[in-house]
Amino acid sequence: MKNKRNRLQVITEILRSSVVGSQEDLLRLLSERKLNVTQATLSRDLKLLKVAKTPLTNGTYKYVLPSITKTISPQGTYNHLTSHGAVLSIEFSGQLAVVKTKPGYASAIAWDIDNKGSVEILGTIAGDDTILIIPREGVSREQILELMDVTFSEEK
Amino acid sequence: MKNKRNRLQVITEILRSSVVGSQEDLLRLLSERKLNVTQATLSRDLKLLKVAKTPLTNGTYKYVLPSITKTISPQGTYNHLTSHGAVLSIEFSGQLAVVKTKPGYASAIAWDIDNKGSVEILGTIAGDDTILIIPREGVSREQILELMDVTFSEEK
DNA sequence: TAATTTAATGCAAATTTATTCATATAATTT
DNA sequence: AAATTATATGAATAAATTTGCATTAAATTA
Numbered sequence: 001m002k003n004k005r006n007r008l009q010v011i012t013e014i015l016r017s018s019v020v021g022s023q024e025d026l027l028r029l030l031s032e033r034k035l036n037v038t039q040a041t042l043s044r045d046l047k048l049l050k051v052a053k054t055p056l057t058n059g060t061y062k063y064v065l066p067s068i069t070k071t072i073s074p075q076g077t078y079n080h081l082t083s084h085g086a087v088l089s090i091e092f093s094g095q096l097a098v099v100k101t102k103p104g105y106a107s108a109i110a111w112d113i114d115n116k117g118s119v120e121i122l123g124t125i126a127g128d129d130t131i132l133i134i135p136r137e138g139v140s141r142e143q144i145l146e147l148m149d150v151t152f153s154e155e156k
Numbered sequence: 157m158k159n160k161r162n163r164l165q166v167i168t169e170i171l172r173s174s175v176v177g178s179q180e181d182l183l184r185l186l187s188e189r190k191l192n193v194t195q196a197t198l199s200r201d202l203k204l205l206k207v208a209k210t211p212l213t214n215g216t217y218k219y220v221l222p223s224i225t226k227t228i229s230p231q232g233t234y235n236h237l238t239s240h241g242a243v244l245s246i247e248f249s250g251q252l253a254v255v256k257t258k259p260g261y262a263s264a265i266a267w268d269i270d271n272k273g274s275v276e277i278l279g280t281i282a283g284d285d286t287i288l289i290i291p292r293e294g295v296s297r298e299q300i301l302e303l304m305d306v307t308f309s310e311e312k
Numbered sequence: 313t314a315a316t317t318t319a320a321t322g323c324a325a326a327t328t329t330a331t332t333c334a335t336a337t338a339a340t341t342t
Numbered sequence: 343a344a345a346t347t348a349t350a351t352g353a354a355t356a357a358a359t360t361t362g363c364a365t366t367a368a369a370t371t372a
Contacts, residue, residue, distance in 0.1 A: 050211045159350095
Protein backbone atom coordinates (compact mmCIF):
# COMPACT_ATOMS: atom_id res chain seq x y z
CA MET A 1 0.00 0.00 0.00
CA LYS A 2 0.97 3.60 0.21
CA ASN A 3 2.24 3.69 3.78
CA LYS A 4 5.58 2.37 2.82
CA ARG A 5 7.40 5.61 2.46
CA ASN A 6 6.07 6.88 5.73
CA ARG A 7 6.80 3.63 7.47
CA LEU A 8 10.39 3.64 6.35
CA GLN A 9 10.70 7.14 7.67
CA VAL A 10 9.23 6.19 11.02
CA ILE A 11 11.52 3.19 11.23
CA THR A 12 14.59 5.32 10.74
CA GLU A 13 13.35 7.71 13.39
CA ILE A 14 12.81 4.91 15.85
CA LEU A 15 16.15 3.32 15.18
CA ARG A 16 17.84 6.64 15.47
CA SER A 17 16.40 7.31 18.90
CA SER A 18 16.26 3.96 20.60
CA VAL A 19 17.96 0.64 20.96
CA VAL A 20 16.02 -2.00 19.12
CA GLY A 21 17.28 -5.54 19.36
CA SER A 22 14.87 -7.55 17.30
CA GLN A 23 12.32 -7.15 14.57
CA GLU A 24 9.60 -8.11 16.99
CA ASP A 25 10.54 -5.22 19.22
CA LEU A 26 10.44 -2.92 16.26
CA LEU A 27 7.08 -4.38 15.37
CA ARG A 28 5.77 -3.36 18.75
CA LEU A 29 7.16 0.14 18.52
CA LEU A 30 5.59 0.56 15.14
CA SER A 31 2.20 -0.62 16.23
CA GLU A 32 2.34 1.89 19.08
CA ARG A 33 2.39 4.42 16.29
CA LYS A 34 -0.53 2.80 14.54
CA LEU A 35 1.63 1.25 11.90
CA ASN A 36 0.68 -2.37 11.66
CA VAL A 37 2.63 -4.69 9.45
CA THR A 38 4.05 -8.14 9.79
CA GLN A 39 7.58 -9.06 10.69
CA ALA A 40 8.16 -10.22 7.12
CA THR A 41 7.58 -6.74 5.83
CA LEU A 42 9.91 -5.40 8.45
CA SER A 43 12.62 -7.74 7.34
CA ARG A 44 12.25 -6.36 3.83
CA ASP A 45 12.19 -2.79 5.06
CA LEU A 46 15.36 -3.22 7.04
CA LYS A 47 17.03 -4.81 4.09
CA LEU A 48 16.00 -1.91 1.93
CA LEU A 49 17.27 0.59 4.45
CA LYS A 50 20.46 -1.41 4.86
CA VAL A 51 20.04 -1.59 8.56
CA ALA A 52 22.64 -3.80 10.19
CA LYS A 53 22.25 -5.95 13.26
CA THR A 54 25.20 -5.59 15.51
CA PRO A 55 26.12 -7.11 18.87
CA LEU A 56 26.50 -4.76 21.82
CA THR A 57 28.89 -5.04 24.70
CA ASN A 58 26.09 -5.86 27.11
CA GLY A 59 25.38 -9.07 25.27
CA THR A 60 22.36 -7.85 23.37
CA TYR A 61 21.91 -6.72 19.81
CA LYS A 62 21.03 -3.51 18.11
CA TYR A 63 19.76 -2.58 14.69
CA VAL A 64 21.82 0.28 13.36
CA LEU A 65 21.14 2.57 10.46
CA PRO A 66 23.81 3.04 7.85
CA SER A 67 25.68 6.27 8.32
CA ILE A 68 23.93 9.49 7.84
CA THR A 69 23.27 10.37 4.25
CA LYS A 70 22.32 7.03 2.82
CA THR A 71 18.62 7.31 3.32
CA ILE A 72 18.00 10.08 0.84
CA SER A 73 15.22 8.81 -1.35
CA PRO A 74 15.31 5.11 -0.61
CA GLN A 75 13.00 4.52 -3.52
CA GLY A 76 13.24 7.61 -5.60
CA THR A 77 15.54 8.88 -8.21
CA TYR A 78 18.69 7.17 -7.31
CA ASN A 79 17.28 3.68 -7.54
CA HIS A 80 15.96 4.59 -10.85
CA LEU A 81 19.42 5.44 -11.86
CA THR A 82 21.17 2.52 -10.27
CA SER A 83 18.62 -0.09 -11.19
CA HIS A 84 19.92 -0.31 -14.68
CA GLY A 85 23.39 -0.26 -16.08
CA ALA A 86 26.79 0.24 -14.66
CA VAL A 87 26.12 2.82 -12.01
CA LEU A 88 25.78 0.99 -8.74
CA SER A 89 25.40 3.71 -6.17
CA ILE A 90 25.83 7.35 -5.36
CA GLU A 91 26.72 8.60 -1.94
CA PHE A 92 27.77 11.92 -0.55
CA SER A 93 30.38 13.12 1.81
CA GLY A 94 30.36 16.81 2.48
CA GLN A 95 30.49 18.62 -0.77
CA LEU A 96 31.57 15.56 -2.71
CA ALA A 97 29.71 12.81 -4.45
CA VAL A 98 31.09 9.34 -4.90
CA VAL A 99 29.72 7.18 -7.66
CA LYS A 100 30.34 3.46 -7.62
CA THR A 101 30.21 1.63 -10.93
CA LYS A 102 30.81 -1.84 -12.20
CA PRO A 103 34.52 -2.55 -12.50
CA GLY A 104 36.08 -0.77 -15.44
CA TYR A 105 33.15 1.50 -16.17
CA ALA A 106 34.17 4.51 -14.18
CA SER A 107 36.07 6.51 -16.77
CA ALA A 108 33.48 5.91 -19.44
CA ILE A 109 30.74 7.12 -17.18
CA ALA A 110 32.81 10.03 -15.95
CA TRP A 111 33.25 11.05 -19.55
CA ASP A 112 29.48 11.09 -19.94
CA ILE A 113 29.11 13.24 -16.91
CA ASP A 114 31.80 15.67 -18.02
CA ASN A 115 30.42 15.94 -21.48
CA LYS A 116 27.04 16.78 -20.24
CA GLY A 117 28.65 20.13 -19.61
CA SER A 118 26.61 20.98 -16.59
CA VAL A 119 27.60 24.10 -14.75
CA GLU A 120 26.81 22.38 -11.51
CA ILE A 121 29.77 20.06 -11.81
CA LEU A 122 33.27 21.43 -11.66
CA GLY A 123 34.92 18.22 -12.58
CA THR A 124 35.25 14.50 -11.99
CA ILE A 125 38.02 12.07 -11.21
CA ALA A 126 37.62 8.46 -12.20
CA GLY A 127 39.34 5.31 -11.05
CA ASP A 128 38.33 1.86 -12.11
CA ASP A 129 35.00 1.53 -10.39
CA THR A 130 34.69 4.78 -8.54
CA ILE A 131 34.09 8.34 -9.64
CA LEU A 132 34.56 11.40 -7.56
CA ILE A 133 32.34 14.28 -8.51
CA ILE A 134 33.30 17.73 -7.39
CA PRO A 135 30.24 19.96 -7.52
CA ARG A 136 30.48 23.69 -7.70
CA GLU A 137 30.05 25.47 -4.42
CA GLY A 138 26.45 25.87 -3.36
CA VAL A 139 25.16 22.99 -5.46
CA SER A 140 22.90 20.71 -3.46
CA ARG A 141 22.95 16.97 -3.28
CA GLU A 142 19.51 16.87 -4.75
CA GLN A 143 20.69 18.84 -7.73
CA ILE A 144 23.45 16.34 -8.34
CA LEU A 145 21.10 13.41 -7.98
CA GLU A 146 18.69 15.06 -10.35
CA LEU A 147 21.45 15.70 -12.83
CA MET A 148 22.71 12.17 -12.69
CA ASP A 149 19.23 10.89 -13.12
CA VAL A 150 18.72 12.96 -16.23
CA THR A 151 22.11 12.02 -17.58
CA PHE A 152 21.52 8.33 -17.26
CA SER A 153 17.86 7.84 -17.79
CA GLU A 154 18.11 8.81 -21.44
CA GLU A 155 20.12 5.85 -22.50
CA LYS A 156 18.06 3.21 -20.80
CA MET B 157 39.96 -25.52 23.67
CA LYS B 158 42.86 -23.22 23.07
CA ASN B 159 42.35 -22.49 19.40
CA LYS B 160 39.96 -19.77 20.21
CA ARG B 161 42.31 -16.87 20.03
CA ASN B 162 43.73 -18.06 16.76
CA ARG B 163 40.30 -18.78 15.37
CA LEU B 164 39.09 -15.30 16.18
CA GLN B 165 42.11 -13.94 14.43
CA VAL B 166 41.48 -16.03 11.34
CA ILE B 167 37.85 -14.99 11.33
CA THR B 168 38.76 -11.33 11.30
CA GLU B 169 41.19 -11.93 8.48
CA ILE B 170 38.59 -13.73 6.45
CA LEU B 171 35.95 -11.10 7.05
CA ARG B 172 38.41 -8.40 6.22
CA SER B 173 39.29 -9.87 2.86
CA SER B 174 36.10 -11.39 1.58
CA VAL B 175 32.39 -11.00 1.50
CA VAL B 176 30.78 -13.52 3.79
CA GLY B 177 27.02 -13.60 3.91
CA SER B 178 26.19 -16.33 6.39
CA GLN B 179 27.68 -18.26 9.24
CA GLU B 180 27.57 -21.40 7.16
CA ASP B 181 29.73 -19.76 4.54
CA LEU B 182 32.13 -18.72 7.21
CA LEU B 183 32.08 -22.26 8.54
CA ARG B 184 33.21 -23.51 5.18
CA LEU B 185 35.96 -20.96 4.85
CA LEU B 186 37.23 -21.88 8.27
CA SER B 187 37.27 -25.58 7.61
CA GLU B 188 39.29 -24.91 4.48
CA ARG B 189 41.85 -23.65 6.92
CA LYS B 190 41.56 -26.72 9.09
CA LEU B 191 39.55 -24.94 11.71
CA ASN B 192 36.53 -27.05 12.43
CA VAL B 193 33.87 -25.77 14.74
CA THR B 194 30.12 -25.71 14.74
CA GLN B 195 27.82 -22.90 13.81
CA ALA B 196 27.00 -22.40 17.47
CA THR B 197 30.57 -21.51 18.24
CA LEU B 198 30.67 -19.19 15.28
CA SER B 199 27.61 -17.38 16.49
CA ARG B 200 29.37 -16.82 19.79
CA ASP B 201 32.57 -15.76 18.11
CA LEU B 202 30.84 -13.20 15.94
CA LYS B 203 29.01 -11.85 18.93
CA LEU B 204 32.28 -11.54 20.78
CA LEU B 205 33.91 -9.77 17.88
CA LYS B 206 30.89 -7.55 17.46
CA VAL B 207 30.57 -8.43 13.86
CA ALA B 208 27.44 -6.97 12.31
CA LYS B 209 25.36 -8.44 9.55
CA THR B 210 24.45 -5.81 7.03
CA PRO B 211 22.47 -5.86 3.80
CA LEU B 212 24.31 -5.00 0.61
CA THR B 213 22.98 -3.17 -2.41
CA ASN B 214 23.00 -6.33 -4.45
CA GLY B 215 20.39 -7.92 -2.22
CA THR B 216 22.74 -10.11 -0.24
CA TYR B 217 24.24 -9.74 3.20
CA LYS B 218 27.69 -9.25 4.58
CA TYR B 219 29.27 -9.72 7.95
CA VAL B 220 31.30 -6.66 8.77
CA LEU B 221 33.86 -6.17 11.46
CA PRO B 222 33.43 -3.23 13.77
CA SER B 223 35.39 -0.31 12.38
CA ILE B 224 37.29 0.54 15.47
CA THR B 225 39.24 -2.60 16.05
CA LYS B 226 39.93 -2.29 19.69
CA THR B 227 41.44 -5.71 20.00
CA ILE B 228 44.57 -4.73 18.20
CA SER B 229 45.05 -1.04 18.54
CA PRO B 230 48.69 -0.13 18.13
CA GLN B 231 48.99 3.52 18.87
CA GLY B 232 52.15 3.66 16.87
CA THR B 233 52.01 6.53 14.48
CA TYR B 234 51.81 6.07 10.83
CA ASN B 235 55.50 5.86 10.22
CA HIS B 236 55.02 2.50 11.77
CA LEU B 237 52.90 1.94 8.76
CA THR B 238 55.18 3.60 6.32
CA SER B 239 58.39 2.25 7.78
CA HIS B 240 58.28 -0.83 5.63
CA GLY B 241 56.12 -1.79 2.72
CA ALA B 242 54.71 0.06 -0.17
CA VAL B 243 52.86 2.83 1.58
CA LEU B 244 55.05 5.90 1.56
CA SER B 245 52.95 8.62 3.10
CA ILE B 246 49.51 9.79 4.04
CA GLU B 247 48.43 13.37 3.90
CA PHE B 248 45.19 15.20 4.17
CA SER B 249 43.59 17.96 2.28
CA GLY B 250 40.30 19.12 3.61
CA GLN B 251 38.11 16.11 3.98
CA LEU B 252 40.31 13.99 1.75
CA ALA B 253 43.27 11.75 2.39
CA VAL B 254 45.99 11.18 -0.14
CA VAL B 255 48.15 8.09 0.13
CA LYS B 256 51.44 7.89 -1.73
CA THR B 257 52.76 4.47 -2.58
CA LYS B 258 55.65 2.92 -4.44
CA PRO B 259 55.01 3.09 -8.19
CA GLY B 260 52.49 0.52 -9.33
CA TYR B 261 51.26 -0.36 -5.87
CA ALA B 262 48.34 2.01 -5.63
CA SER B 263 45.50 -0.14 -6.93
CA ALA B 264 46.61 -3.19 -5.01
CA ILE B 265 46.71 -1.23 -1.80
CA ALA B 266 43.46 0.50 -2.56
CA TRP B 267 41.93 -2.93 -2.93
CA ASP B 268 43.10 -3.80 0.54
CA ILE B 269 41.59 -0.65 1.90
CA ASP B 270 38.30 -1.23 0.14
CA ASN B 271 38.05 -4.81 1.23
CA LYS B 272 38.57 -3.91 4.77
CA GLY B 273 34.98 -2.84 4.38
CA SER B 274 35.21 -0.02 6.86
CA VAL B 275 32.18 2.18 7.19
CA GLU B 276 34.46 5.16 7.66
CA ILE B 277 35.61 5.06 4.08
CA LEU B 278 33.15 5.78 1.30
CA GLY B 279 35.51 4.81 -1.44
CA THR B 280 38.98 5.05 -2.90
CA ILE B 281 40.42 6.01 -6.21
CA ALA B 282 43.78 4.69 -7.25
CA GLY B 283 46.18 5.84 -9.90
CA ASP B 284 49.62 4.38 -10.24
CA ASP B 285 51.29 5.58 -7.09
CA THR B 286 48.57 7.67 -5.47
CA ILE B 287 45.34 6.79 -3.75
CA LEU B 288 42.60 9.19 -2.94
CA ILE B 289 40.57 8.16 0.06
CA ILE B 290 37.15 9.65 0.55
CA PRO B 291 36.11 9.35 4.17
CA ARG B 292 32.51 9.37 5.19
CA GLU B 293 31.19 12.57 6.62
CA GLY B 294 32.19 13.22 10.20
CA VAL B 295 35.12 10.84 10.14
CA SER B 296 38.26 12.38 11.58
CA ARG B 297 41.77 12.25 10.23
CA GLU B 298 42.79 10.34 13.29
CA GLN B 299 40.21 7.69 12.57
CA ILE B 300 41.55 7.24 9.08
CA LEU B 301 45.10 7.03 10.30
CA GLU B 302 44.12 4.50 12.90
CA LEU B 303 42.32 2.47 10.32
CA MET B 304 45.23 2.51 7.93
CA ASP B 305 47.53 1.54 10.70
CA VAL B 306 45.44 -1.44 11.66
CA THR B 307 44.99 -2.45 8.07
CA PHE B 308 48.63 -2.47 7.22
CA SER B 309 50.58 -3.08 10.35
CA GLU B 310 49.14 -6.41 11.30
CA GLU B 311 50.25 -9.12 9.00
CA LYS B 312 52.64 -7.57 6.58
C1' DT C 313 -12.95 1.88 -18.84
C1' DA C 314 -11.07 -2.54 -19.24
C1' DA C 315 -6.97 -5.04 -19.41
C1' DT C 316 -2.34 -5.47 -18.05
C1' DT C 317 1.62 -4.69 -15.45
C1' DT C 318 3.92 -3.42 -11.24
C1' DA C 319 4.47 -2.93 -6.31
C1' DA C 320 3.35 -4.03 -1.55
C1' DT C 321 2.21 -7.25 1.69
C1' DG C 322 0.73 -11.38 4.51
C1' DC C 323 1.18 -16.14 5.34
C1' DA C 324 3.76 -20.11 5.85
C1' DA C 325 7.82 -22.58 4.88
C1' DA C 326 12.74 -22.50 4.76
C1' DT C 327 16.79 -20.86 6.39
C1' DT C 328 19.73 -18.79 9.50
C1' DT C 329 21.15 -17.46 13.95
C1' DA C 330 21.09 -17.63 19.07
C1' DT C 331 20.72 -20.16 23.24
C1' DT C 332 20.10 -23.98 26.57
C1' DC C 333 21.94 -27.84 28.49
C1' DA C 334 25.46 -31.25 29.11
C1' DT C 335 30.21 -32.29 29.07
C1' DA C 336 34.98 -31.94 28.77
C1' DT C 337 39.12 -29.40 29.36
C1' DA C 338 41.87 -25.98 31.48
C1' DA C 339 42.84 -22.99 35.39
C1' DT C 340 42.72 -21.97 40.30
C1' DT C 341 42.42 -22.95 45.08
C1' DT C 342 42.96 -25.47 49.19
C1' DA D 343 47.00 -33.69 44.09
C1' DA D 344 42.30 -33.34 44.79
C1' DA D 345 38.58 -30.40 44.73
C1' DT D 346 36.54 -26.42 42.87
C1' DT D 347 35.64 -23.05 39.52
C1' DA D 348 35.77 -21.13 35.08
C1' DT D 349 35.93 -21.56 30.04
C1' DA D 350 35.08 -23.64 25.62
C1' DT D 351 32.41 -26.35 22.82
C1' DG D 352 28.92 -29.48 20.50
C1' DA D 353 24.27 -31.28 19.99
C1' DA D 354 19.82 -30.17 20.00
C1' DT D 355 16.47 -26.79 20.15
C1' DA D 356 14.46 -22.39 20.25
C1' DA D 357 14.14 -18.04 18.38
C1' DA D 358 14.65 -14.85 14.83
C1' DT D 359 15.03 -13.71 10.10
C1' DT D 360 14.48 -14.35 5.21
C1' DT D 361 12.05 -15.87 1.20
C1' DG D 362 8.66 -18.20 -2.11
C1' DC D 363 4.12 -17.94 -3.29
C1' DA D 364 -0.35 -15.98 -3.57
C1' DT D 365 -3.19 -12.05 -3.26
C1' DT D 366 -4.65 -7.48 -3.46
C1' DA D 367 -4.15 -2.68 -4.48
C1' DA D 368 -2.24 0.75 -7.25
C1' DA D 369 -0.40 2.43 -11.54
C1' DT D 370 -0.01 2.12 -16.50
C1' DT D 371 -1.47 1.07 -21.04
C1' DA D 372 -4.49 -0.05 -24.69
